[in-house]
Amino acid sequence: MKPFVPTRVYFEEIVKEYAQGKELLDKYEKMNIPIIPIKAHHRIEELRKRPNKEFTKMKKYLILGTRKTVRLTPNDKSADFIVPFTSSGCTALCLYCYLVCHFNTNSYLRIFMNRDEMIEKVKKTIKKVGEHKVYELGCNSDMVLENTITGNLKWAIEEFGKLENATATFATKFDAVDDLLDAKHNGHTQMRISINPKEIINKVEFGTSSLKERLTAANKMFEAGYKIGLNIAPIILEKDFEIIYENMFKEVSNYLLPKLKSQLFIEVIFMTYGSANFYINGESMPKAINLLDKSKMRPKGPGKYTYRNEYRRPAEKIIKGYIEKYLPDATISYIV
Structure with a gap:
């Protein structure tokens, strides 16, 4: 995984009041990257007015705020519980990205400096709940990606390592986990590696780690004492999907450590695709494939599509069969 180097950095003035904010601004200024002050990270008028065709260009920007x-x-x-945490958005260009449905072209990476305030909110909730619960970090970002810039994921893992009645969980499409291997997690954190067949990763999940790199990261984290899950998401019913997904399960079974497979939990998520994705992808990445197949899909809420039951139900049965065949000791957490 190549380190992310932004082509521009936008920042709220309050960022300078945080040690991490000053450190990042100094770092990028020394790299001669343009540093642009803004009033609010969620209202950058200059970027809001950009046309769809500039989406991939904007994905190279970094926004700092609180x-x-x-x-x-x-x-x-x-x-x-879902925890809004230290980042939002991503640098990858997955064609189905659900963040695009919410933020449109403004789904670039935003990093927030007030992490202490966030973890205190989590701690108060944990104390109030009083029993063991699981807390998802980075629900609208990729914390492994962010960690390569800030170190915030390692910090959060160690914070959860000190807590009782709480497990942190995060999902990722990136393999940059070496920084996390020596974290004092005390068994209080689990990682879900998001996977897809290599054919889909190569033509749909631009800017992410390969399938083999993701599986390598899973093995490393397991050996470092983390509980590991697979997030098979999103399942895309393209031509010959049965073949490419079976080949993926064969590779997963062959590559993951035997002890990891014996404790594995799996989440299965079928693709939801948005009209925002369709228009933005078409204008910013015109050579990319079109994932909106109306012959197989139906509306799912305003501006979203999902697979019709006559395609979804047989596919679900096929995927469950592959799990039973190639990962027989795994448990399925849910299918949506």
Whole structure:
């Protein structure tokens, strides 16, 4: 994984009041990267007015600010609570990205400096709940990616390592985990590696780590004492999907450590695709494939599409069969 080097940095003035903020600004200034002051990270008028065709260019920008609200949301899938954390957005260009549905072209990486305030909010919730719960970090970002810039994921892992009645969880498409291997996690953190067949990664998940790199990261983290899950997401029902997904499961079975496979938990998520993705991808990446197949998909809320049941149900049965065949000791957490 190549380190992310932004072509521009936008920052709120309050960022200078934080040690991490000053450090990042000094770092990028020494690299002669343009540093541009803004009033608010979520209202950068200059970027809001940019046309869709500049989406990939904007993905190379970095925005520094503070998160104004930290509200934990109850969840019944990957975690008991979703935690808005130290970043939002991503540098990758996954064609189905759900953040594009919410932020459109402004789904670039934003990093927030007030991490102490956030972890204190989490600690108060943990104390109030009083029983063991799982807390998802980076629900609208990739914390492994962010950690390569800030070290915030390692810091958060060690904070959770000190807590009782709490497990941190995060999902990632990146393999840059070496910094996390010596973290004092005390068994209080789990990682979910998001995977897809290499054919889909190569033509749909631009700017992410390869399947083999992700599986290598899973093995490393398991050997460092973390609990590991697989996030098979999103499943895309393209032509011959049965073949490419079976080949993926064969590779996963052959590559993961035997002891890891015996404790593995799996999340299965079928693709939801947005009209925002369709228009932005078409204008900014015109040579990329079109994932909106209306012959197989139906509307799912405003501006979103999902697979029709006549395609989804057989595919779900096939995927479950592959899990039973190639990863028989794994448990399926949920299928959506």
